[in-house]
Amino acid sequence: MTTESNSLICRDVAVGCGTVIWNFVNLYGCQIGDDCMIGAFIEIQKEVSIGHRTRIQSHTFICEKVRIGNDCFIAHGVMFINDTFSGGGPAGDPALWAETEVGDGVSIGSNATILPVKIGAGSVIGAGAVVTRDVPPNVIVVGNPAHITRRLTED
Amino acid sequence: MTTESNSLICRDVAVGCGTVIWNFVNLYGCQIGDDCMIGAFIEIQKEVSIGHRTRIQSHTFICEKVRIGNDCFIAHGVMFINDTFSGGGPAGDPALWAETEVGDGVSIGSNATILPVKIGAGSVIGAGAVVTRDVPPNVIVVGNPAHITRRLTED
Amino acid sequence: MTTESNSLICRDVAVGCGTVIWNFVNLYGCQIGDDCMIGAFIEIQKEVSIGHRTRIQSHTFICEKVRIGNDCFIAHGVMFINDTFSGGGPAGDPALWAETEVGDGVSIGSNATILPVKIGAGSVIGAGAVVTRDVPPNVIVVGNPAHITRRLTED
Numbered sequence: 001m002t003t004e005s006n007s008l009i010c011r012d013v014a015v016g017c018g019t020v021i022w023n024f025v026n027l028y029g030c031q032i033g034d035d036c037m038i039g040a041f042i043e044i045q046k047e048v049s050i051g052h053r054t055r056i057q058s059h060t061f062i063c064e065k066v067r068i069g070n071d072c073f074i075a076h077g078v079m080f081i082n083d084t085f086s087g088g089g090p091a092g093d094p095a096l097w098a099e100t101e102v103g104d105g106v107s108i109g110s111n112a113t114i115l116p117v118k119i120g121a122g123s124v125i126g127a128g129a130v131v132t133r134d135v136p137p138n139v140i141v142v143g144n145p146a147h148i149t150r151r152l153t154e155d
Numbered sequence: 156m157t158t159e160s161n162s163l164i165c166r167d168v169a170v171g172c173g174t175v176i177w178n179f180v181n182l183y184g185c186q187i188g189d190d191c192m193i194g195a196f197i198e199i200q201k202e203v204s205i206g207h208r209t210r211i212q213s214h215t216f217i218c219e220k221v222r223i224g225n226d227c228f229i230a231h232g233v234m235f236i237n238d239t240f241s242g243g244g245p246a247g248d249p250a251l252w253a254e255t256e257v258g259d260g261v262s263i264g265s266n267a268t269i270l271p272v273k274i275g276a277g278s279v280i281g282a283g284a285v286v287t288r289d290v291p292p293n294v295i296v297v298g299n300p301a302h303i304t305r306r307l308t309e310d
Numbered sequence: 311m312t313t314e315s316n317s318l319i320c321r322d323v324a325v326g327c328g329t330v331i332w333n334f335v336n337l338y339g340c341q342i343g344d345d346c347m348i349g350a351f352i353e354i355q356k357e358v359s360i361g362h363r364t365r366i367q368s369h370t371f372i373c374e375k376v377r378i379g380n381d382c383f384i385a386h387g388v389m390f391i392n393d394t395f396s397g398g399g400p401a402g403d404p405a406l407w408a409e410t411e412v413g414d415g416v417s418i419g420s421n422a423t424i425l426p427v428k429i430g431a432g433s434v435i436g437a438g439a440v441v442t443r444d445v446p447p448n449v450i451v452v453g454n455p456a457h458i459t460r461r462l463t464e465d
Contacts, residue, residue, distance in 0.1 A: 009178055023319055023336055024351075026178055026195045026213075040336045041179075041351050041369075043195050043213045058336075058353045058371050059196075059389070061213050061231045061265070073400045076371045077389045079214070079232045079265035085279050088295075088307045089262045090228045107399045110371070110389035111423040111440075113266040113283040124395050128423040128440035128454050130266075130283035140398070144283050144299050144454050152398045164333055179334055181350045181368075196334075196351050198368045214351075216368050216386045216420070234369070234387045234420035240434050243450075243462045244417045245383045268421040268438040285421075285438035299438050299454050 016052065030062075033070070051104065065097050069104035069121065076110040084115060103137065122152060171207065185217075188225070206259065220252050224259035224276070231265040239270060258292065277307060326362065340372075343380070361414065375407050379414035379431070386420040394425060413447060432462060 013027045016034035021027070025038060029046025032038065036050060039058035044050075048062050051070035056062070059077040066080045082097035083090055091097060098116030102108075106119050109127030119125065120137030130144040140150040168182045171189035176182075180193060184201025187193065191205060194213035199205075203217050206225035211217070214232040221235045237252035238245055246252060253271030257263070261274050264282030274280065275292030285299040295305040323337045326344035331337070335348060339356025342348065346360060349368035354360075358372050361380035366372070369387040376390045392407035393400055401407060408426030412418070416429050419437030429435065430447030440454040450460040 024179055024196075024334055040353050041196050041214070041334075059214060059232075059351070059369060059387075063231075075389075075391070076373075077214075077232060077266075077369075077387060079230075079282070081230070081265050081282055085262050085264065085295075088277070088279060089260065105399065107395050109395065109423075110391050111266065111387075111421065113264075115282060122398070124398060126440075127389070127391055127425060140395075142455075145297075179351075181333055196369070198350050214369060214387075218386075232369075232387060232421075234385075234437070236385070236420050236437055240417050240419065240450075243432070243434060244415065266421065268419075270437060285436075300452075 012046075022058075039076075057110070064094070065116070066100045066102070068102040069106065071105045072102055073107045074102075075108060075112070075127070078108050078110065078112050078114065080114045082116055124152070167201075177213075194231075212265070219249070220271070221255045221257070223257040224261065226260045227257060228262045229257075230263060230267070230282070233263050233265065233267050233269065235269045237271055279307070322356075332368075349386070367420070374404070375426070376410045376412070378412040379416065381415045382412060383417045384412075385418060385422070385437070388418050388420065388422050388424065390424045392426055434462070 009026050011028040014031045018035040021038045022040045024040045026043040030044045030048040032050045033052035035053045037055040041059045044062045045064045047064050049067045054072040056074045057076040061079050063080050063082045065082040100116050101118045103121030105122045108125040111128045112125050113130045115132050117134045119135045122138040123135050124140045126142030129146040132145045138152040139148045164181050166183040169186045173190040176193045177195045179195045181198040185199045185203040187205045188207035190208045192210040196214045199217045200219045204222045209227040211229045212231040216234050218235050218237045220237040255271050256273045258276030260277045263280040266283045267280050268285045270287050272289045274290045277293040278290050279295045281297030284301040287300045293307040294303045319336050321338040324341045328345040331348045332350045334350045336353040340354045340358040342360045343362035345363045347365040351369045354372045355374045359377045364382040366384045367386040371389050373390050373392045375392040410426050411428045413431030415432045418435040421438045422435050423440045425442050427444045429445045432448040433445050434450045436452030439456040442455045448462040449458045
């Protein structure tokens with residue numbers, strides 16, 4: 001692990017070889033693979049798991065109950081969510097929080113908001129999208145709420 | 156007040172008993188009640204008032220002229236606004252900025268944007284919503300611009 | 311240059327007279343004019359150029375290939391983008407990234423997302439807007455995707 005900073009808080013974090021972590025970062029209880037990049041002003045909560053070669057850009061927040069695959073690109077200001085306020089407010093009990101799974105090779109655009117969903121491998125989430133439902137593999141979704149605008153060919 | 160950090164800037168801040176403030180925080184001239192939680196990467200400006208047992212999550216910005224009630228949950232990356240650029244750009248004179256009032260028990264989802272409005276007690280603002288008009292009590296609003304999608308029963 | 315902080319990272323940054331930079335800032339390889347204001351929790355990447363008397367508010371990210379004019383107001387949580395994932399994911403090669411040019415006197419609202427576009431002088435980008443196309447001078451745009459809602463008179 002290489003860090004560029006004395007303004008870094010990492011507690012109980014397992015970080016793979018070759019991963020770079022920038023300044024002003026608040027990480028705790030999470031697991032990050034090899035050759036990743038974690039930008040500035042990022043918080044990653046406990047029990048998050050991030051695969052190999054995945055890059056997380058500045059100002060992003062990743063909450064408990066999120067798993068992110070290999071070779072993903074999570075852009076700037078992306079907010080993950082585990083509590084949908086389904087009862088009219090915070091669930092209180094973490095047992096009621098829901099999971100998010102981001103497949104391999106997914107790209108998520110800046111300022112996107114990700115409710116608890118599954119995002120299939122190779123899909124692209126547009127900048128500013130609010131993702132409220134599962135996303136199949138190899139599609140592009142945009143908008144609030146997000147909807148599919150294009151299918152990508154698998155190659 | 157408990158802080159977990161040496162990366163904390165608090166000037167002229169009145170903080171109640173039992174309130175926890177995390178790392179990388181920029182607070183000045185504001186008033187925060189008892190048993191609150193203030194997350195990382197948060198800025199709260201002067202003359203903001205926050206009630207008791209209210210939790211403010213990471214990456215949120217709260218500007219002058221905002222009052223937040225008791226038992227609220229303000230999620231991640233929420234931006235409050237006091238200047239609507241109504242004259243075609245920044246007002247310049249703070250006397251032209253408008254107020255926001257958030258009632259008790261309100262929940263605001265991640266990446267929401269809150270123009271100067273009143274939000275009634277018990278309402279829920281969906282993740283990614285852009286709130287441009289007043290919100291009555293006990294409703295759920297979502298979207299850009301935000302609109303009511305459900306009424307909550309008061310119990 | 312005045313800074314209020316020991317939590318400031320500036321590498322290879324050219325900053326004009328009278329410019330104020332706040333706390334928790336990550337700036338590298340960029341050029342900032344005279345009498346600007348750079349808020350907290352801001353990252354500005356290399357080769358960005360910012361004119362005179364422009365104010366950049368907290369939580370904003372400005373990427374490579376962005377030029378911002380004089381007398382602009384960039385609000386909180388604004389994310390600029392240079393890679394549109396047009397090939398179905400990150401471009402990889404920076405030669406494929408696209409430029410953004412923000413004219414003089416532009417105001418950009420909080421939580422706006424700016425794809426690579428030209429924004430004409432004097433225009434206003436609404437809070438929470440996702441700007442996917444060029445914006446002419448002296449208009450107001452809002453929404454996701456952003457569309458023109460009003461023309462401003464030049465005076």
